[in-house]
Amino acid sequence: MNGSQHILEAFHxxxxxxxxxxxxxxxxxxxxxxxxDVDVEHVLCRxxxxxxxxxxxxxxxxxxxxxxxxxxxxGATNLITGVANAYLDSIPLLVITGQVPSALIxxxxxxxxxxxxxxxxxxxxxxxxxxxxxxxxxxxEAIGLAQSGRPGPVWIDIPxxxxxxxxxxxxxxxxxxxxxxxxxxxxxEAWAMLKAAKRPLLYSGGGVSLAQAExxxxxxxxxxxxxxxxxxxxxxxxxxxxPNDMGMLGMHGSRAANKAVDECDLLFxxxxxxxxxxxxxxxxxAPNARLIHIDTDAAEINKLRAADIAVxxxxxAILSAFTTAAEQTPLSIGDWQKQCQTWHTTGGFRAAGxxxxxxxxxxxxxxxxxxxxxxxxxxxxxxxxxxxxxxxxYYQFAHPRHHLSSGGLGTMGFGMPAAIGAQFANRNSTxxxxxxxxxxxxxxxxxxTIRRYNLPLKLIILxxxxxxxxxxxxxxxxxxxxxxxxxxxxxxxxxxxxxxxIPALHIERTDQxxxxxxxxxxxNGPMLLHVAISREENVWPIVKAGxxxxxxxxxxxKTSNRKEQVA
Amino acid sequence: xxxxxxxASPSYTLNCRMNQEAAALERLxxxxxxxxxRIARMAMESSEECLExxxxxxxxxxxxxxQSQLEKLHTVIGVEVVxxxxxxxxxx
Numbered sequence: 303m304n305g306s307q308h309i310l311e312a313f314h315x316x317x318x319x320x321x322x323x324x325x326x327x328x329x330x331x332x333x334x335x336x337x338x339d340v341d342v343e344h345v346l347c348r349x350x351x352x353x354x355x356x357x358x359x360x361x362x363x364x365x366x367x368x369x370x371x372x373x374x375x376x377g378a379t380n381l382i383t384g385v386a387n388a389y390l391d392s393i394p395l396l397v398i399t400g401q402v403p404s405a406l407i408x409x410x411x412x413x414x415x416x417x418x419x420x421x422x423x424x425x426x427x428x429x430x431x432x433x434x435x436x437x438x439x440x441x442x443e444a445i446g447l448a449q450s451g452r453p454g455p456v457w458i459d460i461p462x463x464x465x466x467x468x469x470x471x472x473x474x475x476x477x478x479x480x481x482x483x484x485x486x487x488x489x490x491e492a493w494a495m496l497k498a499a500k501r502p503l504l505y506s507g508g509g510v511s512l513a514q515a516e517x518x519x520x521x522x523x524x525x526x527x528x529x530x531x532x533x534x535x536x537x538x539x540x541x542x543x544x545p546n547d548m549g550m551l552g553m554h555g556s557r558a559a560n561k562a563v564d565e566c567d568l569l570f571x572x573x574x575x576x577x578x579x580x581x582x583x584x585x586x587x588a589p590n591a592r593l594i595h596i597d598t599d600a601a602e603i604n605k606l607r608a609a610d611i612a613v614x615x616x617x618x619a620i621l622s623a624f625t626t627a628a629e630q631t632p633l634s635i636g637d638w639q640k641q642c643q644t645w646h647t648t649g650g651f652r653a654a655g656x657x658x659x660x661x662x663x664x665x666x667x668x669x670x671x672x673x674x675x676x677x678x679x680x681x682x683x684x685x686x687x688x689x690x691x692x693x694x695x696y697y698q699f700a701h702p703r704h705h706l707s708s709g710g711l712g713t714m715g716f717g718m719p720a721a722i723g724a725q726f727a728n729r730n731s732t733x734x735x736x737x738x739x740x741x742x743x744x745x746x747x748x749x750x751t752i753r754r755y756n757l758p759l760k761l762i763i764l765x766x767x768x769x770x771x772x773x774x775x776x777x778x779x780x781x782x783x784x785x786x787x788x789x790x791x792x793x794x795x796x797x798x799x800x801x802x803x804i805p806a807l808h809i810e811r812t813d814q815x816x817x818x819x820x821x822x823x824x825x826n827g828p829m830l831l832h833v834a835i836s837r838e839e840n841v842w843p844i845v846k847a848g849x850x851x852x853x854x855x856x857x858x859x860k861t862s863n864r865k866e867q868v869a
Numbered sequence: 870x871x872x873x874x875x876x877a878s879p880s881y882t883l884n885c886r887m888n889q890e891a892a893a894l895e896r897l898x899x900x901x902x903x904x905x906x907r908i909a910r911m912a913m914e915s916s917e918e919c920l921e922x923x924x925x926x927x928x929x930x931x932x933x934x935x936q937s938q939l940e941k942l943h944t945v946i947g948v949e950v951v952x953x954x955x956x957x958x959x960x961x
Contacts (some may be wrong), residue, residue, distance in 0.1 A: 418891060419892060422892060422896050423899055426943070427943040427944075428892070430891045432891065447943060600937050600940070601934070601937035601938050601941050603937075604933070605937075
């Protein structure tokens with residue numbers, strides 16, 4: 303067995319059945335071994351960045367390890383954005399690249415890059431395999447490391463000669479699977495602080511689903527009755543119908559969620575890292591609140607805001623202990639719950655719109671209808687920009703793994719490859735890529751991948767003929783001086799999809815929304831819906847970067863009304 | 870070198886033990902830089918298995934934050950703040 307065959311054997315041992323990759327010179331031995339392997343499905347994307355993002359989407363939607371493969375040099379460097387994307391959102395990824403033969407490393411050989419050095423800051427760990435005998439250990443370690451504790455991408459760079467070398471060392475024994483029911487740290491002090499609070503608020507993030515602690519989170523939310531806000535990556539934690547969930551906070555969060563954070567006297571933070579897009583200016587964030595911080599990663603505790611009490615460990619065990627405490631001695635926060643529900647009613651994102659049928663389509667109106675029409679298990683992969691925020695604001699997610707969004711890195715071009723990965727992970731689910739015209743063009747070549755595998759996923763472009771989020775910020779914060787945001791020379795997206803043999807439909811009026819969505823959902827195969835929206839539409843509310851969430855700016859025509867409702 | 874920066878920033882001494890592995894030292898230095906510290910002095914000894922690194926650092930951020938980030942590195946066996954350590958908050 304050579305190095306390449308050993309890699310495939312490791313895939314089999316770890317039930318890795320789908321990988322995303324692109325072949326090239328130094329990785330050819332692995333691709334040669336793939337010819338004889340019927341158990342590993344290799345998905346050929348059309349760009350290495352898409353391979354990494356598809357593996358990321360696969361991992362996000364399934365909770366399993368995503369795997370991507372590329373050759374040395376440009377193959378490896380093209381992966382970087384996708385790997386950084388996974389790193390910033392703590393997504394478990396195994397990245398395998400070929401490297402020039404060992405003897406040529408350091409000679410500026412053809413397609414040689416020091417990918418190990420270039421990627422140190424965007425991986426959980428990385429390896430350059432220098433001895434064929436190390437490969438079995440490195441593979442086992444990397445696969446375990448990517449998925450344990452706080453997950454993340456692990457990169458293995460393998461010289462071509464090692465891919466061809468005989469491997470005589472056996473794979474080390476797999477460590478015992480991590481026991482999710484770990485010993486729980488002492489929560490008594492934290493519970494006493496929570497119990498004493500008059501206006502406690504549950505603040506949850508992506509750590510909940512990363513720890514696969516959704517059920518325990520919901521049990522605790524229900525037992526405690528805590529009003530809750532979520533970060534972008536925490537959307538879906540509370541499900542579609544929790545009356546205490548006020549949705550997303552932060553830069554484009556609801557006025558209700560930001561108001562609750564501003565007024566609470568205790569923040570109960572679960573699996574969130576207090577990112578600047580969520581907190582706004584830290585000095586003004588939850589100014590009256592003490593903070594209990596629950597997280598797996600010790601480095602997140604006290605990183606940006608000092609915790610009064612930190613509870614570090616497995617979220618399942620910790621949340622379960624808090625649930626027991628809440629069931630035994632319920633919290634007395636009825637007045638606070640009512641106050642938050644009132645804020646949510648008057649300052650949350652509206653559940654239903656009242657747009658006139660012949661008017662141009664707005665982003666919120668479209669997403670509200672999409673949310674109402676699609677089934678509960680629909681997976682939405684977003685790109686980055688205004689459409690991403692409208693999805694976060696107006697789509698009601700049943701589960702955090704249904705909402706695939708590039709939170710940390712904010713990678714335009716994430717959506718389509720992520721949707722491809724999600725569809726491979728969930729063959730029978732409805733998977734929709736909601737994108738903008740700018741983001742769509744960042745990885746448009748993946749239409750060929752969708753066609754090749756006849757994936758039934760749906761593509762929705764909210765096309766405002768510009769980089770809307772940048773235009774909006776130029777309008778609001780740069781004296782309306784538009785700079786390099788115009789995309790009115792976009793291609794004909796309907797014709798473009800058809801060129802890839804993907805049927806497509808164009809809509810532009812509010813009364814066409816329902817029929818458009820129903821048509822693409824009913825079609826047995828991939829289909830694109832091109833939605834023309836106004837260039838001038840903005841995402842509201844908005845907090846200027848670096849400002850306090852208290853300084854959020856509302857839609858001008860609604861400002862006076864809102865002030866009366868949420869005072 | 871910025872003399873004002875040098876005067877204003879507190880100084881810390883850390884001892885760090887790491888496994889011998891490709892790019893181990895680069896990884897350590899990269900984290901120190903990204904997390905807002907400057908290496909004023911560095912000494913390293915290597916044995917067959919380990920690297921023993923003594924670092925004198927300057928930076929205005931809490932050194933406990935850097936320590937937490939260094940301890941996350943897979944190749945790091947241990948980090949000890951020898952001088953200038955700030956106290957950590959309670960962790961259950």
